[in-house]
Amino acid sequence: xxxxxxxxxxxxxxxxxxxxxxxxxxxxxxxxxxxxxxxxxxxxxxxxxxxxxxxxxxxxxxxxxxxxxxxxxxxxxxxxxxxxxxxxxxxxxxxxxxxxxxxxxxxxxxxxxxxxxxxxxxxxxxxxxxxxxxxxxxxxxxxxxxxxxxxxxxxxxxxxxxxxxxxxxxxxxxxxxxxxxxxxxxxxxxxxxxxxxxxxxxxxxxxxxxxxxxxxxxxxxxxxxxxxxxxxxxxxxxxxxxxxxxxxxxxxxxxxxxxxxxxxxxxxxxxxxxxxxxxxxxxxxxxxx
Numbered sequence: 001x002x003x004x005x006x007x008x009x010x011x012x013x014x015x016x017x018x019x020x021x022x023x024x025x026x027x028x029x030x031x032x033x034x035x036x037x038x039x040x041x042x043x044x045x046x047x048x049x050x051x052x053x054x055x056x057x058x059x060x061x062x063x064x065x066x067x068x069x070x071x072x073x074x075x076x077x078x079x080x081x082x083x084x085x086x087x088x089x090x091x092x093x094x095x096x097x098x099x100x101x102x103x104x105x106x107x108x109x110x111x112x113x114x115x116x117x118x119x120x121x122x123x124x125x126x127x128x129x130x131x132x133x134x135x136x137x138x139x140x141x142x143x144x145x146x147x148x149x150x151x152x153x154x155x156x157x158x159x160x161x162x163x164x165x166x167x168x169x170x171x172x173x174x175x176x177x178x179x180x181x182x183x184x185x186x187x188x189x190x191x192x193x194x195x196x197x198x199x200x201x202x203x204x205x206x207x208x209x210x211x212x213x214x215x216x217x218x219x220x221x222x223x224x225x226x227x228x229x230x231x232x233x234x235x236x237x238x239x240x241x242x243x244x245x246x247x248x249x250x251x252x253x254x255x256x257x258x259x260x261x262x263x264x265x266x267x268x269x270x271x272x273x274x275x276x277x278x279x280x281x282x283x284x285x286x287x288x289x
Contacts, residue, residue, distance in 0.1 A: 043197070043228075043230060043231040043232045043233070043251065043252060043253070044231065044252060044253055044254065045253060046253060046262075046265065047197070047233065047234050047235075049234060049235050050233070050234065050235055050238070050265065053235055054261050054262075057261045058261075059259040059260055059261045060260050061117070061118050061120065061259065061260040062257060062258070062259045062260075063114065063117060063118070063124065063126075063128075063257070063258045063259075064126075064256055064257055064258075064283075065109070065114055065124070065128050065129065065130060065256065065257075065258050066129050066130070066256045066269055066282050066283060067111075067114075067129075067130040067132055067250060067256075067258075067266060067267065067268040067269065068129060068130065068131050068132065068268065068269055068270075068271045069132055069134065069250075069252065069268040069269065069270050069271075070089070070094075070131065070132065070133045070134070070144075070270075070271075071133070071134055071135060071137065072089075072137055072139055073089055073090070073091055073094045073133075073139050073140070073143050073144050074090070074091065074137075074139040074142075074143055089271075089272065089273055091143045091144075091147065093273050093275060094143075094144065094147060095147050096275040096276075097271060097274070097275055097279055098147060098151050098153060099151070100275050100276055100279050100280065101129055101153075101279070101280075102151060102153070104127075104280055104283075105127060106125075106127045106128065106129050106283070107124070107125035107127060107128045107129070108128070108129060108130070108131065108153040108154040108155070109124055109125070109128045109129070109130055109154060110130060110154050110155075110156050110185040110225075111130060111132070111156050111185060111187065111224075111225040111247075111248050111250065111266070112185055112224050112225060112247065112248075113128075114128075114130060114248065114258055114266075115224065115225070115247040115248040115263060116247075118248075118258060118259070118260045118263050119247070119260075127283070129283075130154075130155075130156060131153070131154070131155040131156065132155070132156045132157075132158065132187075132227070132250060132268065133155060133156070133157045133158065134158050134189060134227055135158065135159075135160055135163065135169070135189065135193065136157055136158065136159040136160060136163060136164065136169050136170045136175070136189070137168060137169055137170070138168060138169055138170055138171070138174070140157055140170060140178075141170055141174040141175075141177075141178065145178060145181075145184070148181075148183050148184065149181075149183065152183065153183065154183050154184070154185070155183065155184055155185070156184070156185040156186075156187050156225060157178065157184060157185075157186055157187070158186075158187040158188065158189035158225075158226075158227035158250075159175065159186060159187070159188065159189055159211075159215060160189045160190060160191065160192065160193045160211070160229075161191050161210075161211055161214045161215060161218075162191050162192050163193065172218075175219060176219060179219040179220070179221050185225065186215060186219065186221055186223060187223060187224075187225035187226060187227055187250075188208070188211035188212045188215055188223050188225070188226050188227070188246075189211065189226070189227045189229060190207040190208065190211050190229055191206065191207050191210050191211045191214070192207065193229045194207045194229060195229060195230050195232045196208070196228060196229065196232055196233060196234075196237045197232040197233055197234045197237060198234065201236060201240070204236060204237055204240050205240055205244075208226065208237075208240045208241055208244050208246075209240070209244045212226075212244055212245065212246065223246075224245075224246055224247040224248070225246060225247065225248050225249065225250070226241050226244075226246045226248070226249040226250070227249065227250045228249060228250070228251055228252075228265075230252070231251040231252030231253060233249070233251065233265060238264045238265065241264055242264060246264075247263075248263050248264065248266060249263075249264045249265060249266065250265075250266045250268055251265045251266065251267065251268065252268060253265065253267045253268070254267060254268075254269060255267030255268075255269070256269065256282065256283075269282060
């Protein structure tokens with residue numbers, strides 16, 4: 001009798017486990033279809049509340065400095081990874097872009113250089129460009145960093161500390177090597193790649209301040225530039241970024257002009273696969289912001 005009860009109990013437990021597993025898998029695939037494969041859209045214009053706050057502020061300093069926005073620079077192996085493919089350029093094209101800019105006599109500077117110029121603490125070459133790389137993917141070390149060293153050009157990489165050592169991201173030791181290079185400025189990109197606009201103040205403060213403190217303490221560097229994940233920001237976020245001690249911040253808003261009034265929401269451009277004259281048009285087209 002006892003054996004029969006135990007057998008029925010085991011059958012019930014197995015049945016419940018099977019049902020639970022089935023429901024979990026169904027839920028996973030529903031979520032995967034509805035959320036995981038759909039990137040959060042980036043913010044591509046200045047939020048109205050920010051526009052309102054600066055409408056009566058007259059710019060004192062202005063520079064035409066294209067800030068180029070990159071994510072992946074690699075040969076994507078998974079043809080089904082459409083998100084990565086949409087954000088990627090291959091290393092050959094990236095190197096051609098560097099050669100195009102070098103041959104045109106354009107200087108490669110960092111966001112720290114630009115912030116100092118906007119604060120009237122330094123001067124920059126009138127023909128300057130900034131290369132920025134978001135999220136800290138591993139190909140920055142394997143593909144981008146060797147090209148930067150080959151041509152001796154500067155760049156900025158924005159790191160999400162809690163993404164370090166994940167399979168697709170920079171390892172801690174790779175970032176430590178990068179941090180020692182005079183060619184690369186390391187910026188913060190929140191602790192968890194959080195969409196900051198509209199978040200509670202305490203969460204914004206954690207994501208912004210902690211990312212700066214983590215990078216500075218673990219890599220013995222000064223972090224002065226911030227990148228808003230998804231380009232999402234509002235007046236509260238700008239205030240937190242300023243209070244945390246950053247000197248500038250970049251967005252995903254399209255444009256090439258950097259002014260002292262938008263030092264904490266600098267515009268950027270995705271260069272795509274442009275090389276040669278089509279890339280240099282970014283430095284000549286006067287109707288851009």
